[in-house]
Amino acid sequence: GDSVTQMEGPVTLSEEAFLTINCTYTATGYPSLFWYVQYPGEGLQLLLKATKADDKGSNKGFEATYRKETTSFHLEKGSVQVSDSAVYFCALSDTGNQFYFGTGTSLTVIP
Amino acid sequence: EPEVTQTPSHQVTQMGQEVILRCVPISNHLYFYWYRQILGQKVEFLVSFYNNEISEKSEIFDDQFSVERPDGSNFTLKIRSTKLEDSAMYFCASDSEGSSTDTQYFGPGTRLTVL
Numbered sequence: 313g314d315s316v317t318q319m320e321g322p323v324t325l326s327e328e329a330f331l332t333i334n335c336t337y338t339a340t341g342y343p344s345l346f347w348y349v350q351y352p353g354e355g356l357q358l359l360l361k362a363t364k365a366d367d368k369g370s371n372k373g374f375e376a377t378y379r380k381e382t383t384s385f386h387l388e389k390g391s392v393q394v395s396d397s398a399v400y401f402c403a404l405s406d407t408g409n410q411f412y413f414g415t416g417t418s419l420t421v422i423p
Numbered sequence: 424e425p426e427v428t429q430t431p432s433h434q435v436t437q438m439g440q441e442v443i444l445r446c447v448p449i450s451n452h453l454y455f456y457w458y459r460q461i462l463g464q465k466v467e468f469l470v471s472f473y474n475n476e477i478s479e480k481s482e483i484f485d486d487q488f489s490v491e492r493p494d495g496s497n498f499t500l501k502i503r504s505t506k507l508e509d510s511a512m513y514f515c516a517s518d519s520e521g522s523s524t525d526t527q528y529f530g531p532g533t534r535l536t537v538l
Contacts, residue, residue, distance in 0.1 A: 356529035405523040413466035
């Protein structure tokens with residue numbers, strides 16, 4: 313069945329460091345892929361998405377490319393800020409309309 | 424910007440009690456969902472709801488669970504007789520198209536603690 317495997321956390325980085333959070337997926341169809349972010353005390357907010365192979369989603373300096381050959385959707389940011397501290401969730405949506413989520417990766421950025 | 428809201432933010436209950444978790448989806452959305460996240464585990468799909476009926480449900484969504492849209496704005500999840508293992512964060516979500524490419528918009532969650 314469909315599933316998402318996400319890099320274990322927590323991740324701690326210094327401000328302006330490069331961020332990668334790995335995400336791989338298993339799907340029976342042609343899924344859409346998403347990254348959601350959860351700031352403390354808030355709900356899951358869409359960060360970016362890609363709906364077909366080779367699409368790149370981007371938002372707020374974050375990027376992720378839908379790689380069908382490696383079944384991956386790794387999240388990257390060139391220079392993180394303290395305000396990026398949050399929990400990041402990789403998710404997919406396949407032929408149905410339910411989402412499959414990874415376990416979430418907690419990121420802390422220190423000044 | 425429109426958002427999904429949930430109440431209460433935290434609910435504490437005794438085992439065997441009934442709880443109702445409430446959600447107000449985004450007003451022009453037609454598809455509604457409940458998910459849960461047990462501490463340290465994945466966010467798991469429970470149920471989807473469209474046109475006043477369940478369209479999909481997971482194995483977790485057994486006879487103890489029910490959903491309802493009692494009026495034009497609220498969407499509720501009821502757990503009839505709570506168990507310790509129901510302790511989790513429950514997220515409501517909604518979207519406008521119900522397709523695999525559509526973004527689901529999530530509420531902030533209700534943390535349910537069953538004692």
